[in-house]
Amino acid sequence: MKRVLPTAAAIVCGLFALVDFFVPHPLIGSLGAKLVEGVMILAAFALLAGILNLLGVHARRSSAGQKGRGYSMVLTAALLGTLAVGVVAPESGAISWIFGYMYYPLQSTMAALLAFFVVSAAYRVFRLRNGEALVMLVTSLLVLLAQLPFSRALAPFLPLAREWILTVPVTAGMRGIILGTALGTIATSLRILLAVDHPYA
C-alpha cells in the first residue's frame, strides 16, 4: 500500500495535467488549476523544510566546533535576521535596505570579477595550438568584434558574420540539444506515468 498509493496519485495527477494541457474544457481547466495550486503550496512547504534543514546543519556545525563554524554562525545569523525583519516589518524599508546595500553589491562584485577571469583565461587559452584552437580563436574574435557598439562602423560585414555564426552553426547545435532534451523529457514522463520510475516514493 505504501508504494501503491503514491504511484496511483502520481499517475492520476500526471495524466490529469496532460489532459488539461490538450483538452481546453472549463471543468478540466479548473481542476488542473487546483492541482497547480497544490503544487505551489507543496513548494512553499518544501522551501520551509529546506530552511529548517539548513539551520539544523549549520547549528550542528557551530555547536560541534567544526572547521568553518564561523561561517556557519554568520550564515545562521544573517538568515534569522533577514527572516525576522521580513516577518515583523515587511513594509518598513529595512528589507529594501538589506537588498540594496548588502545583497545587490555582493552579487555584483562577484559578477564583476568575471571580467578579470575572462581576460586572464583569454591570455592563456587563445593560443593557436592546433586547428581546433584556430577555429575557436577566429570565431571568438569575430563575435567579440561584432559585439562592439561601433562594429558596423568598423566593418560592415562583422554583424553579418556574427549573425551567421549565431543562426547557423550555433542554432544547429542548440536545436540538437533541445530535441534531445525534449525526447528525454518524454521518456522520463512516460516512465513516471507508467510507474516504471518512482522518484516520489
Next chain:
Amino acid sequence: MIVCPACKHHNPEGAKLCAACGRGLEGFAYRVCPSCGALNAARHAFCHRCFAELTLAEGESPIPDSSLVKPFTPVIVSLGEEALQELKRIEELPTRPAAAEPTPATPATVKPEAQAPLEAPTERPAPAEVAPIAPAEAPEIAPPSVEAVAPPSEAEIAQLAEGTAGPTEVAAQPPTMMAAQPTAPIAEAPILAEAAAPTQAEALPAEATPSPLEGVDEALPLEPVVTLPHRAPRRAARPAAPTGDYEAELFQQVAVERAPLQEGAQEVLPRKAQVLSRVGRIVLCLLVLLAALLPHFTGGQTGFFVEPREAVRTFAQELEALPAEAEVLLSFDYSPTYADELDPLALAVVRHLARRSVRMVVMSTKPEGIGLAEGVYRTVTGELPSYLYGEHYALLGYLPGQEAGLRALNAPLAETFRADHVQSHPLGELAATSGLATLKDFDLVIILTDDSLILRRWIEQVQSRNDIGFYALVTSAIEPLLVPYQQSGQLRTLIPAATGAAEYEVASAVKPATLPQSDAYAALFVVLLVTAIVTNVLYITKGERVK
C-alpha cells in the same frame, strides 16, 4: 573443491578419496565455485552463477583437447547372416522402461560412449572391409540416448578391468556384438572402468529418488543444490594471477620511474618566464580596471558610432506605436549578478514606455527580481514624477513555483496575484490593473532574463496556451541558446543586453543614459581582443608551439 556425492563433505581440489567417508572421488563431475559456492560441472572453466574462475587440478583441462577429437568417419561393417538375424531380433524386442534404468546423475558421467570415442579410436583396429563412404550415402546413425544407455554392472566392470571376462559371457553376447567388437577389448577396459566408476558412485542416491531433472542436458542434481548452503565461505587468500603480477610490476615501474627531462623542462618554467607571466597578468588586470572605470568619466565617446540593429529598431518602433492606455507586462527574471548588464536596457525600455504614459505591470519569477524592478522604477519615477504607482504602473510581486507558477498565469490574473506587492491592494482597486482579467489582456509581454530555462518555461507553460508573442531582453551569454525560439517565431524579438541598451536608446531617441556603460563594454572588448592577438603573436614568434 570437490563435494562427496554420498556424505556431501567438501574435499580439496585433486582429492582421490573423500576425507569423511572414504568414497572414491576420482572422476567426480562437480566442482564448487570458490567464490559463490555454486556447483559446476567438472569440465566448466568458469562458474555458471558468478563467472569466477574454477580451480582445476594440475594437468586437467576444462574442455576436451581438440587434438584428441577425431572427425567422425562412417564405416560399413560386413555382418554375417546370423548376425543380421540377431540384429533384426533385437530391434523387434520391446524397449525397456526408463524407470528401470539407474538414474544418470550428469551427462558427463552417463555418457561413457560419448567419451570413449575421444580416447579409444586410436586403438581401434580398422576392419579389412571398412571403407569410407560419401556423407550422402552414410546411413543415419542415431546418437546414443541417455535412457538407452545402461551402465555396466559392478561385476562387469571388475571383469573388464581385470580382463578376465569368461568365454561363456563372450559367447552369450549377440553375434552382432561379436562381429563388431574390436579385437583388443582388453586395451579399452581401463578406460571403460574409469568412465563407469563415477556412474556407479553417483547412482546410489539417485536410485532412491529419481531426479526430476532427469533427461535435462547438463542439469545439476537437485539435491546438492537444495541442501548445500547458498554461499560457501570465501577463501582467505587466493594466489595472484599472472596478469596481476604484471600490472603490479607496471604500476611500480610507472610510480618509481623519473619523468623525462623534457617533461620536467615543460612543467618548470624559467624564472624569467614566471615573472613575465605574473607581470602580464597584473598588467591585464590593470587594463581591465581602466577600461571599466575610464568611460564613467569620459563617457559617450562611442555614441556617434552606435547603429541599432534591425531587431532593436523594430522593437523600439512597436513600443512607440503603443497607445497611451496600452497595458504592458514586464517580468524582471534576473538576479543582481547580471543586473549591471540588464538594468541599463530595462531602464531604457521603462523610460521610453513611461514617457509615453503606457501602463506597466511588473512581476518576477525570481525572488530578487522585484527588488531590481523597484530600483529601476525608482529611477524612472525620479525623472518623471507624474508617472505614479497604482495609476500607471503596479508591482505584482514574486510568483513562486517555477513551472507551476507560470502555469497558474493562465488562470485569471486576480487568482494568481491576490494583491499587489507594494500596497497590498486587490488588483481591481488599482487603476493600472483594474482592466486586466487574464494574460491575453496585455498588449505586450516583455521578459528580461539571465536564464534561458526561465524563458523556456514561459514559452512552454504560458505561450503554448495563450498564443502570445514574447519580447525577450536577455544577457549576451544566453542569447545563442535562445536563437532557435526566435527562428520558430515563439519569440518576437531577442535582444542581447550588453550592446542592446545603447542601441535602444539610439533607436527610440530617448535620453542617452547608458552610453558610458556602452563605452566600458567597448573598452573591455578591445582589451580582450588585444590580449588574444598579442598572446598569439608572442606564442608563434617564440616558437613555443607544441609539436
